[in-house]
Amino acid sequence: MRPLIFFFLLCSSSVFSQSVESVKLVDLQKIIHGAGDRVLVINFWATWCAPCIKEIPYFEKLNTDDKNAEVILVSMDHDLDPNTDKVNRFVTRKKIKSRVLVLTESDPNSWIDKIDKRWSGALPATLVVNSKTGKREFIQGELGEGELEKLIAKVKNQ
Amino acid sequence: MKTTFLIMLFALLWAGSPAKEGYEIGDTAADFKLKNVDGKMVSLADFKDAKGFIVVFDCNTCPYSKAYNERIIALNKKYASLGFPVIAINPNDPAQSRGDSFDEMVKVAKKKGYDFPYLVDESQSVAKSFGATNTPHAFVLTKELKVAYIGAIDDNARKPQEATKHYVEDAVNALLAGKPVTTTKVKAIGCGIKWKNA
Numbered sequence: 001m002r003p004l005i006f007f008f009l010l011c012s013s014s015v016f017s018q019s020v021e022s023v024k025l026v027d028l029q030k031i032i033h034g035a036g037d038r039v040l041v042i043n044f045w046a047t048w049c050a051p052c053i054k055e056i057p058y059f060e061k062l063n064t065d066d067k068n069a070e071v072i073l074v075s076m077d078h079d080l081d082p083n084t085d086k087v088n089r090f091v092t093r094k095k096i097k098s099r100v101l102v103l104t105e106s107d108p109n110s111w112i113d114k115i116d117k118r119w120s121g122a123l124p125a126t127l128v129v130n131s132k133t134g135k136r137e138f139i140q141g142e143l144g145e146g147e148l149e150k151l152i153a154k155v156k157n158q
Numbered sequence: 159m160k161t162t163f164l165i166m167l168f169a170l171l172w173a174g175s176p177a178k179e180g181y182e183i184g185d186t187a188a189d190f191k192l193k194n195v196d197g198k199m200v201s202l203a204d205f206k207d208a209k210g211f212i213v214v215f216d217c218n219t220c221p222y223s224k225a226y227n228e229r230i231i232a233l234n235k236k237y238a239s240l241g242f243p244v245i246a247i248n249p250n251d252p253a254q255s256r257g258d259s260f261d262e263m264v265k266v267a268k269k270k271g272y273d274f275p276y277l278v279d280e281s282q283s284v285a286k287s288f289g290a291t292n293t294p295h296a297f298v299l300t301k302e303l304k305v306a307y308i309g310a311i312d313d314n315a316r317k318p319q320e321a322t323k324h325y326v327e328d329a330v331n332a333l334l335a336g337k338p339v340t341t342t343k344v345k346a347i348g349c350g351i352k353w354k355n356a
Contacts, residue, residue, distance in 0.1 A: 048221045049349065050255075079347045080221055080316050107313055112345040120291035122350035140291065141350055 020075065020087050020100040025111045028074065028103060032129055038070045039152050040129040044115075046076045047090045051142040052124040056094070058148050063098040069152060071098040076123060078104045130155040180289010183342045187213075187303040190284045192247065192277035193260075195267040200275045202245070202303065209241030210306070210333055212326060213297040215290040216276075217250045218266045219257040220349035223293050225315050227270065230294065233311070233326060234274040242298075242330045244274040249285035250293070250352040258352070285351055292348030298329040298339070306333060309344035 023031075032040060043059050045052035056073070063071040073096065075087045084102050091100050105111055112121045116138045119125050128137045128151040137151045181187055194200045202211060214230055216223050234244035250258035260278050267276045279285050288297055289308075298307035307329035312321035329339045 046347075051350065051352070076347050080225060082316075108347045109310065109313065109344045112347075119345075121345045121347045122292045123347065124350065141353065 020084060020091055020102050022078075022084060022104045023101045025103065025105050025114060028101070029114070031072065032127075033131065037132060038068055039155060040127075040131060041069050041071045041148070041152070042127045042129070043071075043073050044076055044119075044123055044125040044127075045073055046080075046123055047086050048077070048080070049123045055124060055143050056096070058143055058145075059098055060096065062148060066152075073098050073100045075100065075102045078102055079106070079108060126151070128152055128155050179286060181287070181297070181305045181308070183305055183308065185305050187297070187299055187305055188287060189303065190279075190287075192279055192284060194275045194277050195260075195264045195272070200245070200277055202299075205243060207241065208243060209301050210330070211297075211299040211303075212237060212242055212244045212330065213288070213299060214244060214246050214311075215249055215279075215285055215288070215293055215295040215297075215351065216246045217248045217255070217258045217293045217349070217352075218262050219250070219255055220293045222315055222346075222348045226294050226311055229311055229318055231270060231272070236327075237330055238274065240330075240334060242334070246272070246274060246276045247279050247284060248276065248293075249279040249282050249290060251282070251354045253354070254352040282351075282354060291351060292346065293351060294348065295351075296326050298326060298333070300333060306339045307342055310346035313344075315346065 032042070041059065041062060045056070059071050059073060062069055077084070077087050082104070087100070087102055108121055112119050116127055116136070118138045119140060122140055124142060125138070125140045126143060126148070130136070135155045137154050139147070139151065189202045191199050191201045202208070205211070212233055216230065230244060230246065238244065248258055248263055252259035263276055263278060294311060296307070296309060296311050297305060300306055307325065309325060311326045312318070313323040313325070314321035323341070325341055325344050328341065332339045
C-alpha cells in the first residue's frame, strides 16, 4: 500500500507532471494579437467537460501536422477549481503536446466578451485567428471531423 | 410564392447565425408544455397566481449545475411563496449524456427534494426558442412572460458565500418592487447544452 501512495505522490509532484502556464486575460490577449504569420487556434476547454476532451485529438493532430498553425488549449478549470493539479495531471496522462494555458481570472462576465462577443461562456468553444489580417472565426460547441480545417481555410481566405 | 421563398431564405440565413437565436430582454416568451418528473405536463399558464417565473435550464451532470444545485433549490424556497416559482428545464440529449435521461432526472429530483417542476425538453425546442446555451442558464420572466433577465445566477460559481452579485435575486426583487431590472444580461462559464446531432 505504502509504495502505491508514494507513487501517487510522485506523480502529482512536479517531477513527473508537465507544468501548465497560468495566465491572465492580458497575457492571452497579447498572444492573440502577436501570433505573427501563423494562424492561431485557441480552444477553450476544461477537464470536467466531456465534449471538450472528445475533440482534443483534433487539436493535437493539427498541432503536429500543421506547422503554420499555433494551437493553444486554454483551460477554464480555474473558475470551479483554482488548483491547477487536475489540469497538470490531465496534460501528463493524455500526453498533450500542444501548449496548455490556464486562465486564472474570476468574474467571467467581465471578460468573456473580450475574448469573443459571440461566446456565451459555454464549453467547448474554439477561436481561430489570422493575426495578420485580424480575421477570426468562432465556434461554440463540439467540433465535427474536418470542421477545424474549414475554419482555418476561412480565416486564411477572407 | 415569392413570400414563401423569402421566408425560406430568411430561415436559412437565420439558421446560419445561431448566435442570434433566442429571446432578447423585453421579448415575450412563448409558453410551453413539457413533462415533469412526476409524469404530468406543465405549462407556465398553470401557475395562476404567479407574478413571474425563474426559468432555469439545468441538468443532472454538469459540474456547474451541481455547484448551483443548492442555490436553485434555495431560490424556489425564497421566491415561490412570493409569486416567482423556479421552473427547471433539462434540455440535454440523453443520447450524448446518459446521466441526463428522464429516469435520472426523476432520481435527482427525489434525492434533492425538488419542490419545483423539473421538466424534460425532449425536442430541445424550448431551449432553442429561449436561446439557452449553458447549464445552468437562468431567465427571469414577468407575469406577462416578458424576459427581464438572462444569464448567470450569481458571480461566483465556486463559492456561493463569496458571491458579491446575486443577479437572479436582484432581478426578481426589482420586479417585486415594481422597479426596472438594472443588470439584465450576464455571461458565465458553463457546460454547453448537449444538442442532438443534426
